[in-house]
Amino acid sequence: MVNPKYQGIITIMSADASAIEKTLAPDNLSNMTMHSPDTSLTIEVSASRLGTLINTVDDLLMNAKIAGDICKDH
DSSP: OOSOSEEEEEEEEOTTHHHHHHHHGGGOOTTEEEEOSSSEEEEEEEESSHHHHHHHHHHHHHHHHHHHHHHHHO
């Protein structure tokens, strides 16, 4: 992506941060990076349009919630 206009950082605090990262990793796009060094998962997202950024963040948060719920159940 060339010169993204909008950027966002999401930090999710969870004892299952690395498991959530592994669950979300297959959906990674070229405009995002993830890392979970400890009990936090940091996701950096960029986009050239605000609507694209909002949609991406919305999808990520919903998928992270589902992944977190599944981790708690196991």
